Amino acid sequence: MLYSLAHNYLIMDSSGVVLTIAVVIVCIGWTLRARTESSVHRLPLPPEPGRAFRDWINDFGLTFRIQAALKAPDILVLSDPLGIAHIVQKKIYDYHHSKIVRPRVARLLGRGLGWVEGESEHKRMRRLVTPSLTAENIKAMSVDLTEAASKVLSDLVHTVQSDGGRCKVNVLTWTNKATLNIIGRVAFMHDFESGNSAEARDILGARRAGVSAISKYTGFLTLMQPFSLALHGKWSRENITSVMAAPKAEQKDLLSRLLIAVGEKELSEAELYEHISTFIIAGQETTSQTIAFSLMELARHPKIQQRLREELKTISGEPTYEDFQSKLPYLDAVLRETLRIYPPLPYFERVAMKPDVIPLRYAVRLPNGQEMHEVHIQAGQTVIIPTMSLQRLDSVWGDGEVFRPERWLEQLPPQEKLCSGWSNTLSFSDGPRACPGQRLAIFEYKVILSALVSRFVMEDTGAKMLYKIASSLQPLVEGEQEKGFFVDNKSEDKMFAIMCLLCHASLSPTKTNLQTATSFRRFK
């Protein structure tokens, strides 16, 4: 047969050759097209928009599509661990924030590390900042960090004390102050005066309004002033010079590194502001809300709270950096469980810049009975990774919706079902764009939560909580949604309390005789 075809070919005239070449080209083109053409349209499509991703995953599997508005192309919803790793670890530079998300990131965080796209520019920015957030550096800043937290907590103790040992306060107000005080102190050598300075109030107030980090915060302008002056040669040119001249070991904090970069013309003044804005906001809100969610769950689960308190009692005095690293496994489990259930970024949305083939660990069974083992996408394809939903799946965790820190001390689900980020979750994302502040966040979370649990007892008042996805996952009290989710420091008495601490024992700075309850009631 082969011989006969070859023979036929040999005796073809020139028109036959042209025809054959054309057929071959069409076949190759067809094959290539089949490889690069989007196969998203073949995936299952849930019929009822509006149902939670988790329900859709249960019904349609880990990979499906949803219809976009205004006849835009369907959106790929991806919870498959291999597919996710492909995007966030291997190909993240080919998947950008969408045109909807990116301006919001710019407005809320600034045009810094979280906003920049493109491999070379992102790597350049990242190199500037990550050396200040290594484990070694966090350890070096641990005393400053603990002091910055304890100043805010002393104010809280005082507030509770002066209310006769039984009062309601807004937890987020205090966790916001603590995390802002910490990031100001350890990253920028700036004193936010326990979160009470005028600029601290501006920053926290402006977060509620969602205004631009750069242009609207008078607090930022105050904070920037020394830099502006330095850059115009008035404040302390010597300061930059002395930072640059200091021994390497002394140049590790974020501010020094950024100033050096400005001095070396690696960074412009405008970029410097964007970085400060990004780190103040990204470093403050996420950690604050994670602590607040933990307090809420501890209030709902007195036994878990008591077990954590018992563990903390095994450490004499305030826990040190090393204690937090290895001697408090239950505290660590409470953190992991909180971030599993309440990741501050409940989903990621990315748009493919190039055609791609996304591999799947779990094949999709199509309506026609066929199996799809990889998804072919075209440039412009929107992909949603529903972090919060996939971290709560019963099919992975057994009891995915239940807050049960013990699971982190037991055998975890099989690795192939889990993602490969920190703690097998995507709470800090994964790959080259994973959160650079992870170590700092974990340490400050542990410092603040352990101090609160050692000093207070939290109880639930039974108010129903709702969650809103705004810049990050926000808690709301049912029936009071219209009032928003941030507390205005200036008119605290008029705002509702998202979470409250209710103290009901005599107060003193010792660990044992402070008792507190958490409630979610209106604060008057």
Ligand code: HEM
């Ligand atoms: C519990 C606390 C925190 C959580 C859960 C968290 C989570 C995340 C996540 C999921 C991302 C990826 C966002 C995306 O890809 O769109 C991210 C990025 C980022 N985070 Fe965090 N974060 C936390 C605390 C912090 C802290 C303390 C800092 C600063 C010291 C920080 C600075 C940043 C920055 C600058 C980025 C952008 C990184 C890049 O694109 O290369 N975060 N964070």
